[in-house]
Amino acid sequence: MEEIENCLKVITNPADAGPGDLSGALQKLDQVVKQSQDDIHPRLRHFLENRSYQKALVWLEGDTPEKGVCGG
Helix, strand or coil: CHHHHHHHHHHHCHHHCCCCHHHHHHHHHHHHHHHCHHHCCHHHHHHHHCCCHHHHHHHHCCCCCCCCCCCC
């Protein structure tokens, strides 16, 4: 989960990222999620699959993300 959280921090704060960090974090996150799909909590997986990165980070930090509309 630490790898996912680190990627999410880069993705949700792109102004703090260096050259190539954002695209690298997105690629790494996709790779980790694909490899660890069965080990990721269903709610977190939902946020990641829908690219709700801010919500995923809030959830990982132990808070409750605001409800939104997923999938239309």
